[in-house]
Amino acid sequence: MNGDRSAGVCAVIDPEQGDHGTMELHGTLETASFHRALHHVAEIRPGARHPGPRLVRHGPDLHTVELPGGGASAPAVAGLLADLLTATREPCPGAGPAAGPAGPLCRTLPRTEPVTPLQQQRLADALAWPGHQVEQVVWRWYGPLDTERFEAAWHAVGERESVLRTAFVWDPRPRAVVFDRGFTHIVRHPHGTVTRRAALAARERARAFDLRRPAAVRLTLLDSGPEDAAAPFTDVLVTYHRALLDSWSVRLLMRECCRAYLADGALPGGERRPDLGDCARRLGSQDPGQANDFWRGPAHRTAVPPSGPARSAGSGGTGVLRAALSPARSTHLAHWAARWGVTESSVLQAVWALLLYRARGTAPVPATVGFGLDLPGRGLLLEGIEGVPGPFENALPVTVSVHPALELPGLLRALRDLVIDLSAHERITVGGPVAAGGSGARAGGLLAFGCGPRLEAACGDELAAHGIRLEEQEAAGAPAGYALRLRAGHDARRGLVLTCVYDRDLVNDGAARTLLAHIMRLLRLLPVTATATTTVADALTLMPDTATPRVPDGPVTWDAAPLVPLRGASAPAAATVCLIDAPGAPRTGHRELLRHYRGPEALTTLRLTTGRQAAQADVLARLARSSGRLVLGGYSGAGALACELARQITGPGVRPPLVVIGGDDHDPDGPRRLASALQRASASAARP
Secondary structure, eight states, X not given: OOOSSOTTOEEEEETTSTTSEEEXXXXXXXXXXXXXXXXXXXXXXTTOOOOOOEEEEEETTEEEEEEGGGGOSSHHHHHHHHHHHHOSSOOOOOSOGGGOTTOSOOOSOOEEEOOOHHHHHHHHHHHHOGGGGEEEEEEEEESOOOHHHHHHHHHHHHHHOGGGGEEEEESSSEEEEEOSOOOOEEEEEOTTSOSOHHHHHHHXXXXXXXXXXXXXXXXXXXXXXXXGTTSOEEEEEEEEETTTOOHHHHHHHHHHHHHHHHTTTOOOSSSOSSOXXXXXXXXXXXXXXXXXXXXXSGGGSOOOOOSSOOOOOSSOSEEEXXXXXXXXXXXXXXXXXXXXXXXXXXXXXXXXXXHHHHHHTOTTSOEEEEEEEEEOOOOOSOTTGGGOOSOOOEEEEEEEEEOTTSBHHHHHHHHHHHHHHHHTTTTOOOSSOOOGGGOOOXXXXXXXXXXXXXXXXXXXXXXHHTTOEEEEEEEEEOOTTSSEEEEEEEOTTOOEEEEEEEETXXXXXXXXXXXXXXXXXXXXXXXXXXXXXXXXXXXXXXXXXXXXXXXXXXXOOOOSOSEEEEEOOSSTTOOEEEEEOOTTSOOOOSHHHHHHOOSSSXXXXXXXXXXXXXXXXXXXXHHHHHSSOEEEEESTTOHHHHHHHHHHHOBTTBOOOEEEEEOOTTSTTHHHHHHHHHHHHHHHHSOO
């Protein structure tokens, strides 16, 4: 990330070489690059004391860095320095696709910003399940769409909104860095080049976000065909990462894009303040004591029995289903909800609670059910928070007692009051809804009701003057770690639209269709049948005889071993190479590296999973004791984490592992360079 001509550098860190630990640097390196990297380390870790690493030049392609204290006092600093020196280029796209995935070189240092607790949680979750944090929304753009002007508009938005220029480094904790330039990847597909929008959306969801680079959002444009000649349109598919954005924020960004588009790609005003960094600092200054007391209260210690076993349903992937109420029925539903002093959101929560209760099969005995509820998370006392793009939406646990004799309006009001209480503490991260015993399983599914600025209200008239009209079509994505996620919102005609996204490893297609059908049935029938005296038992009689499927807990419990063997050793007493994935890097596998590796060493890879750090360190320590000297390796970005793992496993009877960092998984020659560096280090590490 230092953005200079230090291309192709590989670093080998040995913490026990002589009186000092050393870092060997193989490849072209400018002295100025080394000093810029040191400056950058000081910016990222301002509280760390760096005793002055010294660069020694042995030739144009070989340098050593002396690490006072062997690097043991601050191993992550040595790893972070390796990450900065081995990055082939600073991710500063903006010169267009010709610049390549990493973009043109940038020579300015980014500024460091704090990371919110919610971001930390999502980044940790993405280590094990990257797809959990990928979301999508589709707008339909009626009228002319000039691609060049559209790209210029998004470039202007990126200059204004720092979140679009934000990436992460790990030291080994995640830290946000904001660059002076960013990149929004935009691709337009003419009619006929893509068969189905659903297939395109699934393909975009499957593409990983490289969080080491400032590109929090991707846009894909899909043109309509000749059959729509009377009203041509372009579907704008926005794919984004939840560690940086949420659905409210994407609406804000799209509104800014439309403003810039109408102004020929320009957006007046400088960088937005406050921004996400300001919000993170404000959050960091607040005392969480009151909120912690709330979550420790009796209402949130209620044991919720697991909804169902987290067993594979067998089909795999993500399923998406949609259903809608007509505008007339939606209006009737809203008026019926208002009669009891609640909103449509409370009605949806009550309907879901009824289905969870019915699926449990315990009637007529009262039972407590639980599910996750997405809240906007914008209750921070900071002026202008409503206009700040960032990841604020937060899923919090809702538990409610369902009694067959309870009158339905009472259930609606109980849920309303509970959500009001939750909203006062919506910024607290609690690890997701938990099942009984604090297992961490996400039980009962997740509900979300779309809110935030509506595009047509902000600039609909100005767009109409240019023959343009925008409609939000759908919002989908992953189930966010739950077995099933239900998102509700309104279409352009104010009809209520439900999108059900489910993990097909946990919920089969038939069960998801049945659940959605039952929800829609209750939403249609309750407003025309339920009165003040209608009980929960009465409401359940509106359901068909078809059984209501249970919603299993999610995600699937991962019992697999942390180490995944890639190939065995071909010589006795050879070193073992363990590959560490760079956090945030796309998981493209290690096939190319294996193809280039020629050494006799065994190769394995470590699965990084949040909450299993102790198990990961333990299995690495056993590996280090049972073979030749252990070598930890990875692409640029994994250095700080690898050095921290090396520190954790070093002890009596365990030599400090070598750490090898280099190459770039975006660089076609990166796997060969890393394989070569690993071979050199492994040969020197072989046990005498």
